[in-house]
Amino acid sequence: MIVSMFGVLFDGLAYGMLLFLLSVGLSVTLGMMNFVNLAHCTFGMIGGYVTVTLMNSMGWPFLATLPAAFLVAAAASVVFERTMFRRLYRSTDLDQCLLTIGLVFVSVASAAWLYGTIQQPVNLPSYLRGSYNVMGVTIGVYRLFLIGMSIVITVALVGALEYTRFGAQVRAAVDNQRMARGLGINVDGAFAVTFALGSGLAGLGGALAIDIVGLDPSFALAYLVYVLIVVSVGGLGSIAGSLVAAIVLGISDMAGKYYFPEIGSFLIYLVMLSLLMWRPVGLFGKR
Amino acid sequence: MRRTFVGAAVAVLLAATSANAQQTIKIGVVMSFSGQFADPGAQIDGGIKLYMKQHGDMVAGKKIEIIRKDSGGIAPDVAKRLSQEVIVREGATILAGYDLTPNALAAADVSAQAKTFMVNMNAATSVITTKSPYMARTSFTVWAVNESLGAWAYKSGVRKVYTLVSDFGPGWDGEAAFTKGFKDAGGEIIGSARYPVANLDFTAFIQRAKDANPDGIYIWVPGGPQPAAIGKAIAERGIDKSKVKVMGQGELTYEDALKSMGDAGLGLITAFHYDYNHQSAMNKAFVAAYNAEFKRNPDMFSAGGYDGMHLIYESLKKTNGSTDGDALIAAAKGMKWESPRGPMMIDPETRDVVQTVYIRRVEKVNGALVNVEFDKVENVKDPWKARQPK
Numbered sequence: 133m134i135v136s137m138f139g140v141l142f143d144g145l146a147y148g149m150l151l152f153l154l155s156v157g158l159s160v161t162l163g164m165m166n167f168v169n170l171a172h173c174t175f176g177m178i179g180g181y182v183t184v185t186l187m188n189s190m191g192w193p194f195l196a197t198l199p200a201a202f203l204v205a206a207a208a209s210v211v212f213e214r215t216m217f218r219r220l221y222r223s224t225d226l227d228q229c230l231l232t233i234g235l236v237f238v239s240v241a242s243a244a245w246l247y248g249t250i251q252q253p254v255n256l257p258s259y260l261r262g263s264y265n266v267m268g269v270t271i272g273v274y275r276l277f278l279i280g281m282s283i284v285i286t287v288a289l290v291g292a293l294e295y296t297r298f299g300a301q302v303r304a305a306v307d308n309q310r311m312a313r314g315l316g317i318n319v320d321g322a323f324a325v326t327f328a329l330g331s332g333l334a335g336l337g338g339a340l341a342i343d344i345v346g347l348d349p350s351f352a353l354a355y356l357v358y359v360l361i362v363v364s365v366g367g368l369g370s371i372a373g374s375l376v377a378a379i380v381l382g383i384s385d386m387a388g389k390y391y392f393p394e395i396g397s398f399l400i401y402l403v404m405l406s407l408l409m410w411r412p413v414g415l416f417g418k419r
Numbered sequence: 420m421r422r423t424f425v426g427a428a429v430a431v432l433l434a435a436t437s438a439n440a441q442q443t444i445k446i447g448v449v450m451s452f453s454g455q456f457a458d459p460g461a462q463i464d465g466g467i468k469l470y471m472k473q474h475g476d477m478v479a480g481k482k483i484e485i486i487r488k489d490s491g492g493i494a495p496d497v498a499k500r501l502s503q504e505v506i507v508r509e510g511a512t513i514l515a516g517y518d519l520t521p522n523a524l525a526a527a528d529v530s531a532q533a534k535t536f537m538v539n540m541n542a543a544t545s546v547i548t549t550k551s552p553y554m555a556r557t558s559f560t561v562w563a564v565n566e567s568l569g570a571w572a573y574k575s576g577v578r579k580v581y582t583l584v585s586d587f588g589p590g591w592d593g594e595a596a597f598t599k600g601f602k603d604a605g606g607e608i609i610g611s612a613r614y615p616v617a618n619l620d621f622t623a624f625i626q627r628a629k630d631a632n633p634d635g636i637y638i639w640v641p642g643g644p645q646p647a648a649i650g651k652a653i654a655e656r657g658i659d660k661s662k663v664k665v666m667g668q669g670e671l672t673y674e675d676a677l678k679s680m681g682d683a684g685l686g687l688i689t690a691f692h693y694d695y696n697h698q699s700a701m702n703k704a705f706v707a708a709y710n711a712e713f714k715r716n717p718d719m720f721s722a723g724g725y726d727g728m729h730l731i732y733e734s735l736k737k738t739n740g741s742t743d744g745d746a747l748i749a750a751a752k753g754m755k756w757e758s759p760r761g762p763m764m765i766d767p768e769t770r771d772v773v774q775t776v777y778i779r780r781v782e783k784v785n786g787a788l789v790n791v792e793f794d795k796v797e798n799v800k801d802p803w804k805a806r807q808p809k
Contacts, residue, residue: 136630143622249458251644253679261683263655270626272655343651345619346644346679350455354617389614389623396623397615 135268140387146275148382149282150344153337154355155362156289156374157330163369164306165323167217168225170232172334173359174239175205177351179335180342181243184252194257198339205335206328213327218320236352243349252347274343281340285333289371302326306369307418361404367417376415380407443482444742446731447505449526450516450541454492459518459642459720463540465713466724467515470732473708478732479740486511490522498522502529512742513538515727518720520544520588527551536734536747540727541720544589545803548771553744555751555770557730557763558723559692561592562803564668565639567776567796568690569600575794577601577635577664579609581628584639586613593639593668596803601637609633618645621652629656629663638667646671647679654683664688669790672781674716677788684788687781692774693722693760696789705759717759726758730765764798771801 158172179201186192186200212235220228256274264271293299304312305319313319338351345354362381366373381400388399407415448467451460467485476483486509488501498517505511506529514530514537517523523542527550530537539547539556548554572580580601584590590613598608610631614624628636636658640646650672653665669691670676677684695706695716705725709717717725730751735742737750753767763774776799779790 136626139626140623143626147620147622244457249455251647251675251679253647253675253681255681261654263657265657270656272622274655344622344648346648348644350644354619386620386623389618390627393612393614393624393627397618 136390139269140390141383142269142271143275144383144386145379146272146278146382147344147386148379149278150337150341151358151362151382152282152375152378153285153340154334155359155366155378156371157327157333158359159363159366159374160302160306160369160371161323161327161330162363163367164302164309164319164326165221167221168228168232169217170229170356171212171235171239171352172331173338173355174236174352175209175331176334176338176341176355177239177243177347177349178208179205179332179338180347180351181247181252182335183339183342184247184254184347187254188252194254194260198336201339202332202336205338206332209331210324210328213324217327236356239352240349243352247349249349252342254342254347256343278340285336286371286375293371298322298325358400361400363414365404365407365414367411367414369418370414370416373414373416377407442480443484444478444513444735444740445484445486445505445509445511446513446515447486447488447502447509447511448516449488449490449498449501449505449514449522450518451492452487452489456492456518459541460489462718462720463516463518463724463727465709466540466717466721466726467728469705469709469712469717469721470725470728472712474728474732478735479738481735481740483732488516490519493519493521495521495525499525499529502526506533506535512536513731513747515731516540517542520547523547524550527554530554530744534744536731536742536744536751538727538730540723544592545771545801548769549804549807552770553748555730555748555765556772557726557765558719559772559774560801560803561589561639561668562596563772563799563801564690564692564776565593565596566600566802567799568637568666568668568778569597569602569606570604571690571778571794571796572597572601572635572637572664572666573604573606575664577606579607579633580635580637581609581631581633582611582637582639583624583628584611584613584637585616585618585641585645587616589641590639594637597637597639597666599802619648621645621649622656625649625652625656625658629658633663635664635666638665638671640667640671642670642673642676646673646676650676650680650684650687653687654680660686666690669694669719669779672779672790673718677781677790681788682783684781685783688778689781689790690776690778691719691790692776693719694777694779694790694792696779696784697760697777697792699759699761701757702759722758722760726756726760726763729756729758730754762797766800769801769804771804773798773800775799 182201182204183197186197301317301322362377366377384403385400389396490498517539518541520542531551537554541558545560545562584594666688734750738746755764761775776796777792778794782791
């Protein structure tokens with residue numbers, strides 16, 4: 133019983149970390165510009181396809197494709213932001229939703245056209261496969277890698293936001309955009325960079341997710357629900373909030389499916405409901 | 420005078436169209452050519468095209484013309500409307516295709532009412548063929564494959580099984596069929612779970628199955644991303660497949676899933692009616708021709724399309740080109756032939772397929788993962804229909 137509990141905690145933590153990488157960018161950009169970007173997971177999907185293409189067509193090693201997935205997803209997001217999203221910053225939520233959900237459908241269709249609707253294979257290097265058995269608990273090597281990776285990224289992100297001038301500008305813009313503009317901070321510029329960073333992280337998350345959940349053109353939609361749950365439970369604009377929410381949801385999803393498989397898929401929504409009833413603005417939300 | 424002339428012209432025109440209609444037989448193929456199920460649709464169509472390329476488009480002196488209609492995914496209303504339109508407006512006299520159960524069920528009404536011969540080339544739920552007396556099936560049924568697998572599992576020494584299936588119709592069918600075959604043989608189901616249709620990460624489900632300590636795990640999973648995710652989770656959880664037999668229907672180890680799984684897929688056992696690795700001279704030729712035409716391997720969808728066309732061609736030969744529904748279904752009943760999948764027959768009673776169910780294990784042959792057949796159950800009829808009150 134205790135052993136299985138540790139196993140569930142570990143797997144849930146790893147799953148939560150994956151959700152965190154996919155959603156942290158959306159949380160920050162949503163908090164900063166109030167821009168409802170439902171196409172966030174499209175960037176995750178782009179990252180996934182970059183990794184698959186580089187590995188299977190060009191023979192790159194898995195680890196080397198990860199920075200590429202980050203960069204390509206970030207670059208793609210800049211193009212989208214400059215050409216489309218920025219026109220709608222002052223529009224209503226509905227307009228933003230319509231544009232971005234439209235983009236999701238376009239991206240799903242494009243991926244299906246380019247790669248087909250089939251599953252994309254990714255073969256991890258042998259040192260990332262398999263599992264250890266620590267006192268009865270199965271510890272998957274890849275999940276360990278996921279957790280490690282996410283911790284490094286979280287530390288880097290928090291460090292950048294808390295201790296750099298750019299981070300201070302971003303925080304100021306999230307807290308009070310008008311005031312920040314009034315002080316001469318280039319909010320649009322800061323936002324563009326944050327947007328690219330967040331999308332890049334989604335791309336990285338997409339690349340890392342392939343081995344656990346696979347990759348096909350429906351990726352951009354399949355994860356959207358989870359990402360939105362993480363963002364709303366964590367609170368807009370909060371990295372810590374996203375992290376805690378992602379871990380809580382990852383673990384409750386895993387525990388639900390392990391202990392109560394009959395209702396396992398609902399548990400995550402129950403957790404979301406009760407957390408939001410307790411704190412309507414999210415765990416770490418300010419407004 | 421003028422009236423006579425118009426009348427004569429109309430008569431000539433009518434005669435011309437009816438003569439033309441007699442020389443062409445139109446087959447309405449209704450299935451998904453776009454959307455999530457576009458790839459299975461393309462493979463069924465590949466089977467159809469290859470058959471027509473190899474056997475020509477003339478049967479019993481008539482030209483065969485295919486009219487393709489895209490139902491675009493799970494859309495029974497659309498499939499029904501398209502089936503109606505293709506008969507009424509475009510003059511199709513045979514219906515074929517039907518990739519998905521809801522679509523096939525809806526279109527069966529059309530076939531029954533219009534007394535039109537209908538070849539179900541894929542949809543695999545047992546009940547479908549009972550909905551129209553003019554329908555025959557050339558794919559398989561979930562019941563036939565999985566009940567055979569259940570009985571085989573007990574025979575091969577498995578005694579305690581944990582079942583894990585997708586929580587929708589075909590998954591429940593798979594679970595019920597395997598359980599029936601396994602329990603009737605004497606086995607025990609020690610636990611079961613149904614995972615949500617859109618589940619992404621399978622670790623928790625597989626860990627739970629492992630902790631129940633079975634000597635067999637039965638899985639029913641549709642094609643798509645899930646087979647690979649399950650295969651990897653099984654390997655990552657450290658389940659020793661030499662001690663715990665992991666079994667499922669063929670989708671668990673279809674070609675793309677095995678590519679994604681890599682060596683994690685080794686040792687998975689599946690039951691199915693067709694695989695491109697089936698060892699026969701006829702199948703080797705079929706696979707080679709398919710590759711030459713479409714640059715990929717055929718799969719169970721292609722086999723359904725290929726054999727479906729065979730059934731249509733041979734039935735038309737028997738009726739001498741008549742497309743009368745009663746005549747065609749009478750011709751199809753009891754038809755036997757050698758297919759790339761092995762011997763198959765249309766059951767004269769149920770109009771469903773009778774064929775061999777192969778038991779396969781994933782092995783590495785010449786560096787590639789393939790399903791290697793090592794046992795088989797011959798002449799399997801759909802057991803579900805056999806149990807229904809007549």
